[in-house]
Amino acid sequence: MALSTHTTHSGFLLPSIHSAEPFFTQQPNPNTQRIVTEQWSRLILSYARHRNLFSIRVEDAETAGSEWDEILRNERIKRRLLPSHLSHILSEMVAKSQAAYEPPKQTRIVLLYWRLPEEWAEVLHQWVTSTGQLTTILTFYEITDPPVPSPLSGLPLVLLRKAIGILAKTGRAQIISIADGEGARFFAGTGK
Amino acid sequence: MALARFTKPVDGTIPVPALLYDDEDLVTSQDEVGIYDGSAKSPLHQTGALTLTSHRLFFISIPTPFDSFSLDLSHVVRTDYYGGLLRSSAKITLHLNVSADDKNDSEGPGEESEWATWECEVCGNRNGPGLSPAKAALCSLCGVPRSLSSSGPSTPKTLPAQVRTSLTSTLLPALPARGTGPLTSTSESGTEVIACPACTFHNHPSLRVCEVCATPLPLPALSIQATRSLTASPAPSAALKSDDVSSIRLSFRKGGDKTFYAALKRTLQGKAWQVAKEASSTSYTTLSTITGGVSGIMSAVQNNAQQRNTSMSTALSDLEALMSQAKHMVTLASELTEQIRVVEAKAKAEGRGSLSDGTEEGEAANFIQTSLAQLGLSMTNAPITQDMVKDERKWMEELTRELAGLLQQGEERFGNNWEGEIILDGSFGVVERKKSSSLMRGRGIVGLDEIWGGWNRARGVALIPPSTFLQALSLLPSYTSPPLLLRTFPSGLSVLHTPRYTHVAFTCRLSSLITLSGPHTTLEVAQEERVTVSLAGEMIAEVEKDGEICRDEVQVDGPFCGGRDVRWWLNVFEDYAWDGQT
Known part of the structure; x- marks a missing residue:
């Protein structure tokens, strides 16, 4: 019973563990389940990075047709991740700050941190620097939906705010309130 | 003249169920019946309904209800049945016992107290009217027989009715002595009613006190006696002639004789009047009819206790029977095992090898051993009991050895396979599976409950409690080979298993x-x-x-x-x- 990797339609390379039936079952043994959760977290995060996805809902495991189907279901072995199992995995991810409940105070939807907010801050600063927009005021919209696709395209506002907040702490950004919403100004270097 | 001597007049306008004693039951009834006094027709009783109860026989005359009467079944000594021929209708002859009648007459108080209340001299319980004579003679609460002398002293605090009762009851014993026959008082009072001395109200003859003013009525016993003779035999002289006749015939004009005769026979055999007498004197089981007041509660409590005692003793007797049966089984089993061993030893001595070599004897022995094992009765000797071994430690060791023997006996012979061994029968070439005879039955893992049950069944007597069983189990591995180990699963299930199942x-x-x-x-x-x-x-x-x-x-x-x-x-x-x- 050799397990093999598999490449999905979207070009994602599924790990061989994904074609093992027990991978889709919540194991009663805590040690075994720890490994299962670890592998699932890793799978979810790498898939999210691959597809540029930022959130996952427990409902995605319940109904077919979401963008997560490729990993939450394995039609070749007729297995799918049960919502209760996914919910458990997500809670573990939140505990390990690989994700956060967004909006807070619920456990159905999480924001995935396939990059940590600190990493996002660096990516943002790099992009601003590389596109020559330092010291100019940028609206959030201009950042998350630029005319030329960037690594920040589609970044949720919550995550963007966090990243700007982190930059502001080190003096590399400043949040400015403007007429039609909010904007930010970025500075070069590490201080004033 | 039997009619006059043995029957009591009743008011035929009252329905029969209302005339019954509290402990009396209706059995059957039949219309269109005529009565023969001896062999002659009794002219007044030719058309009427006959009603049989557990204590009495009622004849309710249809044209003249006041000529109705009742007959105590206790007087009947023998019955004859005549099937009828042509125009002669079917008849039942009741032979009546003269001596019983005399006795009953002397039992004055019992008869009179049907309609009166009386107070028990022992417990002070007031016994109500409406009981059958046998029962009324005993106190319903304490079962002490009603005594005549005791009634007197209780007069000061009792009602006038009681005074009257005690008076009559003291008077009555003198009655039979006074006259030779039942016809002593022909017409002393002359009327069927008693006029009250105070208010002149005409009271019913059965009353003791005036219905209107509660004044005690004069000599009611005598008036009853008179009434009886008057109603029962309007022609005293004619009746006198047939004094020796002591039988009554019931003539069934419109059939129904067979069923009635069957019911009569049954009732006579049942002897409800005697049962009542015995029951009231020995136990309180039949007294549940009286339910009022403290006496009712007390009798109910006593009743319950009695029933509980009875059921307890019967239940325990069952258990004892079972124990003795088990002992028999164990002896039988040990005898059989002994015999098998002897036969086997002989076979070995003759060099024929083990018993499973296909001979007839061997097969029989194997069969016996297997069935004994299945019953859990396979054992080589009698069970060890604590009194056989003094030392606690020694006792435990002996127990463990016995258990180990039960668990592994036969395992060596049949090999230590899981399901017994396949043995080739040489003579017939038949392959059969032989099960090992031990409690493990060839399995490698067995639940403790099964072993405990099997061991106790094998012992039959002096059963082992679970705690001792568990103690013995801890010593078991050193007595068994291969060692049998105890294992407890997280669910709490405990098993014994061979090393294969560690x-x-x-x-x-x-x-x-x-x-x-x-x-x-x-x-x-x-x-x-x-x-x-x-x-x-x-x-x-x-x-x-x-x-x-x-x-x-x-x-x-x-x-x-x-x-x-x-x-x-x-x-x-x-x-x-x-x-x-x-």
Whole structure:
């Protein structure tokens, strides 16, 4: 019973563990389940990075047709991740700050941190620097939906705010309130 | 003249059920019956309804209700049946006992007290009217017979009615002495009613006190006697002639004689009047009819206690019978085993080898041994009891040895296979499976409950409590070979098992099974290991706890039923290294 990797339609390379039936079952043994959760977290995060996805809902495991189907279901072995199992995995991810409940105070939807907010801050600063927009005021919209696709395209506002907040702490950004919403100004270097 | 002597007049306008004693039951009744006094027709009683109760026979005359009468069944000594011929209708002849009648007459108080209340001299309970004579003679609360002398002293605090009662009861014993026959008082009062001396109201003859002013009435006993003679025999002189006749015939003009005769026979055999007498004197079971007041409560309590005692003693007697049966079985079993051993020794001496060599004797012996084992009765000697061994430690050791013998006896002979051994029968070439005769029955793992039950069945007497059993189990491995070990699963299930079923050995076997032939369900594992599904489940759960295996659970949705199917995998996660996209 050799397990093999598999490449999905979207070009994602599924790990061989994904074609093992027990991978889709919540194991009663805590040690075994720890490994299962670890592998699932890793799978979810790498898939999210691959597809540029930022959130996952427990409902995605319940109904077919979401963008997560490729990993939450394995039609070749007729297995799918049960919502209760996914919910458990997500809670573990939140505990390990690989994700956060967004909006807070619920456990159905999480924001995935396939990059940590600190990493996002660096990516943002790099992009601003590389596109020559330092010291100019940028609206959030201009950042998350630029005319030329960037690594920040589609970044949720919550995550963007966090990243700007982190930059502001080190003096590399400043949040400015403007007429039609909010904007930010970025500075070069590490201080004033 | 039997009619006059043995019957009592009743008011035929009152329905029969209202005339009954409290403890009297209706049995049957028949219309269109005529009465013969002796062999002659009794002119006044030719058309009427006959009613049979548990105590009495009522004749209710239809044209003249006041000529109705009742007859105590206790007087009847014999009955004859005449089927009828042509125009002569079917008849039942009742032979009446003269001496019983005399006795009853002398039992004045009993008869009179049908209509009166009286106070028991022992417990002071006031006994109400309406009981049958036998019962009325005893206090309903304490069962003490009513005494004549005692009635007197209680007068000061009792009602005038009681005064009257005591008076009459003291008067009455003198009555039979006064006259020779029952016809002594012909017409002393002359009327059927008693006029009250105070208010002149005409009272019913059965009353003791005036219905209007409660004044005691004069000589009611005498007036009753008179009434009886008057109603029963309007022609005293004619009746006198047939004094020696002591039989009454019932003539069934319109049939129904057969059923009535059957009922009469049954009732006479039942002797309800006697039963009542005995019951009231010995136990309180029949007194439940009296339910009022403190006496009712007390009798109910006593009743319950009595019943509880009875059921307890019967239940215990059953148990004792069972014990003695068990002893018999054990002796039988030990005798059989002894015989088998003798035969086997002889066979060995003759060099024929073991008993399973296909001879007739051998087969029989094997059969006996197997059936004994199945009954849990296979044992070589009588059970060890604590009084046989003084030392506590020694006793435990002996017990363990006995248990070990039960568990492994025959295992060596039949090999230590799981299911007994396949033995080739040389003469017929038949392959048959022989089960080992031990309690393990060839299995490698057995629940403690089964062993405990089997051991106690084998002992038959001096059963072992579970606590002692568990103590003996701790010593067991050193007395058994291969050692039988005790194992308790997380669910609390305890088993005894051979080394083959230790956790480590089982884990190895399970792992190799999965490695060799892929994932398995619990059911498949159970089949493979030849244990029950629940036992296999317990053992697998232990392995899973170690992380050696993992589960693949899948929801099965059938058309009629759904369920969870669990397949067991080796732990595929343990040494997994990420080989997907990074």
